[in-house]
Amino acid sequence: MRDWVLHLDLDAFMAAVEILRNPELRGRPVIVGGNGDPTTPRTVVSTASYEAREYGVHSGMPMRTALRRCPDAVYLPTDLPAYEAASAAVMAVLRTFPVVVEVWGLDEAFLGARTDDPETLARDIQRAVTDKTGLTCSIGIGDNKHQAKLAAQFEKPSGVSRLTTDTWTDVMGERPTTALWGIGAKTAKKLADLGLHTVNQLAAADPAVLAARFGPTNGPWLRYLALGRGETTITTAPWVPRGHSHETTFTHDLTDPAAMRDHIAALAGRLATETEGRPVIRVTVKVRSVPFVTHTRQAKLPEPTLDAATIQQAALAIFDRFAQDRPVRLLGVSVEYA
Template structure:
């Protein structure tokens, strides 16, 4: 019997939860985000049903733009408690199988199992989830987390796909390196500087050259990713957020520095207070600034020592803000705090 990792990814999760609550919306374009009012400025789409996506509605676009692209869409406010409850039900169902389950956010989980028939298990997972929660999912199968999560992209929506070391290059080789989970645009640009643009080129790269370019740890790891490798195990623990954030988009762009300072301090205080009850301490503070031209930048710093003092986090966030050149009107501000692991 072989060791397999399955990646379970719920289809259009937020929209699907809303459709379960409002069955009359089945088959209609549904958009979830903000308070659900597309006439109000500066609210964005959290998720859209597949019917809405057919009109070009995507996560992250303004609700107003979504309404113009899909005038017949039904717009609904986000309801975090409902999504958390639905997610909890999904994880309970997955754990009813003799498998190891690692939660990966509301709508994803990795499942570790020893079996000769991973597709049979994937079908059983899908069937039980549908029967017990009413939700559908795609399942990716692989020998590593990277392979499984990548396979899910080929399985969406609602299907099953498998990627292995044997099929990795055949399937992924001609794709850009950004198709690899964990490689972003910045890393891709640095790889392009040394002539590596495709997955197959990364897989064939000299690990010494990568180590010189990216360091002795990250460089060789990038080559492993290029080969579809990933040695991180599936850990049977609930998903524990490593950070917490708050952000606000302003109806009127901010131009006065004192106003910007006040909002950053308030966000830092609020987000810190939200984690105190969990016994978590803040280790880093990050500030996100988006200007009226949609230029977005995030800067982060480490606190002198872990703390639960909101005032200290606010002071640190303001020192991070000082590193920005605030020469344009500010449209959005956010504060994110990185957290110590919870107490055992």
């Protein structure tokens, strides 16, 4: 018996929940995103069913692009409460197994398990999730969260894959650095400029060079990722958010400063009702102007507060520090807790 980390990833989660609610959608391309009207500008795909992915549609893609690629798909608005309920049902199924469950967003979880046969455990979990909720999932098995997370992507949908320290170099060594969980396009480009294209090259890189380029924490961490290392602690402790935010991208640009101020006040007022008793210590305002230029301004409050009017006034005072000379496509407010 030994310890394993499993990562469970629900397949095409939001689309799958919609198909459960309306079985006539089964087998058809289903695309969930925005208000469900794919002609609305400035909205993006949240989840595409596997049938829709055949047309090159994926999450993050503008809805209008999805419509061009897949005009016959069924387009649906996002329905967060429905996804939260389905997610909770899945997590409850996981907790019936002798595993430690760490919820990682709506459609993912890490599981800590002690067993001789993690594949059989994974198949048992998949079967139970599907029997009880109708949803399918992929499961990755690893020595740590990083390995398990990557393994879960190897065979989707409904797959079970294992990636461990023993197989790491064989499986990952020649892949591009973007294959690692935490390295995106920007970092990959900077690594390529240093001559580091593959996981093996990054693993063999000089930590001092990485630290000089990416900073004292991030530099060494990149190499750590490339060596296949990662967090092994699984915790059931509920996540305590550091802060909350709300933002709005307007379908049509805002040009009226009074309307902008009203919107900032509304966003701040909404946040003030969502603190769950945690005092706010900092407020940040975000403005995205035409064409697509984003700036933030923030202020630490003189003292922690729960008072809605104080939070709104702080947000407005911060907003008034922006040069207001361009049409605005996005306004946002975020708060940070003590």
